[in-house]
Amino acid sequence: MARAPRGTGIREPERTLMSAISDALDIDHFTCAKGASVERSFLEAVAGGLGFDGGRRRFRNKGLLLSAIIQKSTGRPPAKVALKGGTVTDEALENVLKGIQANGLAKVSLTRGAAAGRIATTLYEQDGAPGVFDPLDLSDVRKWSLREVVVRGGQASFRDRALRAYGGTCSITGCSVPEVLDAAHIRPYKGTRSNVASNGILLRVDLHRLWDRGLMAVHESTLEVLFAPKLVHTEYGATWGGTKMRLPIEASKQPSTLALEQQRTWAGL
Known part of the structure; x- marks a missing residue:
């Protein structure tokens, strides 16, 4: 059986961290390949959003491109392997998102608006700790964001x-x-x-x-x-x-x- 052309075949929704990164850099959103696999097209768009060329002439494989993205967004090389079996890990995507936030690389507001809500909710769900609901708890940007309609x-x-x-x-x-x-x-x-x-x-x-x-x-x-x-x-x-x-x-x-x-x-x- 012939392999389906790239970009066709079974598609899956974008991962939450992908969506937040796309929002932060104001780039297109990308679906995933089967198995929630992040494709190179998304990484190239992220590289463009960070201000550098992520094309194949510079980065011959996805791992090298991802490492460059992590270094550009966080200011340091990745501490761990960012790919597992060729799939971009959530940890790698989270590092990119947090780097964009911490280093002022976002192209949108991180405190107001729908994009800020998606980004903040994603960050909170990644490392939020248990506690009691407090309507006055606005100690950081995550508490200033609103919610997307999700399950x-x-x-x-x-x-x-x-x-x-x-x-x-x-x-x-x-x-x-x-x-x-x-x-x-x-x-x-x-x-x-x-x-x-x-x-x-x-x-x-x-x-x-x-x-x-x-x-x-x-x-x-x-x-x-x-x-x-x-x-x-x-x-x-x-x-x-x-x-x-x-x-x-x-x-x-x-x-x-x-x-x-x-x-x-x-x-x-």
Whole structure:
């Protein structure tokens, strides 16, 4: 049987660390070959994002190119083998991402916006330590980032609790179609300890996206819905701007005032 041409055949989604590196360097996103294998095309794009040519004339194999990327991003040669059986290790990708962050090589903001949220969530999930959810814990950039809509540990039960708390209706729009309702974290996801009632609100999926990107917030005192200036004159601002968020009847399930305040501050609203 003939081998499928390069770039065709079975494809798999990009690995989380690949996605974060692409976001940080503002380059294209790449899928993986079968087995979640990182291909040379991604590494060449990373090299370009770091300001050097990663072509075959300079680097005859993937290992040499990866080593050059690690050295460029971290300022030091890789301490361990970055390839296992020809596959780029998560440790190697993590070193590249952390090097980009630490050495100011990112092409996007690492404190605001959707890309910052993806990057920070990835870094946190790589080395986050257990602890207690604290809406005021903003000691580093990871705590200032918001969440992507991804499946995480305990997410299903977190959503079920939010559906019950809010009577199965979106806290902003009143939509009651369960298939389009999400449990949104008010402050960043930090593992299952973040899945507490006071750190969640039930939102329609499109509002959840706006929430995660810092384009909307709820005032912690008045409970008024706030939208970013770019959305004030859209259907979102016109329909729900200034309206009040619906709260669960049970006080124990109502969102944390401090968490709402930190979300609003982060969004600049």
